[in-house]
Amino acid sequence: MPELPEVETIVQALKPCLTGLTPVKVLCHKAKILRTPDLLLSALGFPIKDITRKGKLILLWTSPYVWLIHLKMTGQLWWQPKIFPLPPHTHLIVSFLHSDYQLRYADLRQFGYWQIVPETKLAQVPFLQKLGPDALTVTPEILKKQLHKKKAAIKKVLLNQQCLAGLGNIYSDEALWLARIHPLTPANILTPLQIDKLAWAIRKTLRRGLKLGGTSIQNYIQPNGQKGLYQRYRFVYRREGLPCLRCGMSIRRINISSRSSYFCPVCQRL
Numbered sequence: 001m002p003e004l005p006e007v008e009t010i011v012q013a014l015k016p017c018l019t020g021l022t023p024v025k026v027l028c029h030k031a032k033i034l035r036t037p038d039l040l041l042s043a044l045g046f047p048i049k050d051i052t053r054k055g056k057l058i059l060l061w062t063s064p065y066v067w068l069i070h071l072k073m074t075g076q077l078w079w080q081p082k083i084f085p086l087p088p089h090t091h092l093i094v095s096f097l098h099s100d101y102q103l104r105y106a107d108l109r110q111f112g113y114w115q116i117v118p119e120t121k122l123a124q125v126p127f128l129q130k131l132g133p134d135a136l137t138v139t140p141e142i143l144k145k146q147l148h149k150k151k152a153a154i155k156k157v158l159l160n161q162q163c164l165a166g167l168g169n170i171y172s173d174e175a176l177w178l179a180r181i182h183p184l185t186p187a188n189i190l191t192p193l194q195i196d197k198l199a200w201a202i203r204k205t206l207r208r209g210l211k212l213g214g215t216s217i218q219n220y221i222q223p224n225g226q227k228g229l230y231q232r233y234r235f236v237y238r239r240e241g242l243p244c245l246r247c248g249m250s251i252r253r254i255n256i257s258s259r260s261s262y263f264c265p266v267c268q269r270l
């Protein structure tokens with residue numbers, strides 16, 4: 001699943017392409033992808049002012065409407081010339097006024113969605129209301145507040161978007177390894193020093209992921225089709241049985257709420 005670094009990479013890549021362009025036509029071949037078909041016609045014809053990110057959600061600003069795009073498990077955004085063949089599993093295509101390019105949305109498993117919302121009603125979108133603070137700028141103070149009273153395993157808490165927005169399975173494992181915290185540690189028993197280290201490790205890991213253009217282990221690609229490079233430099237994620245980069249011990253894998261967690265049994269003691 002694309003996480004914060006992948007979504008931010010996409011947003012940064014699309015910003016210079018999309019800003020100023022006016023969407024004039026949307027073709028959607030899978031009804032469930034576009035959640036608000038009734039708003040589509042009235043939302044066309046306004047130039048895109050900006051493209052931003054909140055957690056793992058992409059926001060296309062075309063005043064007076066905002067287009068929300070969530071890639072979920074396998075969503076891909078492609079920026080391609082109209083004459084290029086469509087990528088496999090393309091379900092939605094946006095064409096622009098006076099442009100030979102299209103924004104194409106492909107999604108193998110079809111869990112992702114597009115939703116158009118009037119700008120004035122954005123604050124009422126339940127998903128956004130529940131979203132926690134952004135993980136890219138998390139501080140020890142914010143983290144302490146978010147973990148307070150949470151007895152669940154820290155790994156599970158970090159995956160909860162209402163606690164912190166943007167982390168997924170890859171970067172939460174990476175951050176826990178960097179902070180030397182066992183993924184099963186109850187969140188509410190972390191010491192102030194561990195919280196300090198974890199806040200730093202989360203920011204560090206996400207920035208590293210961003211700098212490397214994201215992680216292309218599954219099907220994530222950048223809008224021009226390029227792959228990210230983080231997988232080559234990862235610490236623990238999907239490195240079961242391989243030596244820990246710090247101490248040499250074999251990396252282990254355990255299941256936490258039916259997701260795999262990778263950690264070093266020596267560096268990350270419970």
Ligand SMILES: [Zn+2]
Pocket residue numbers: 244245246247248249264265266267268
């Ligand atoms: Zn180790």
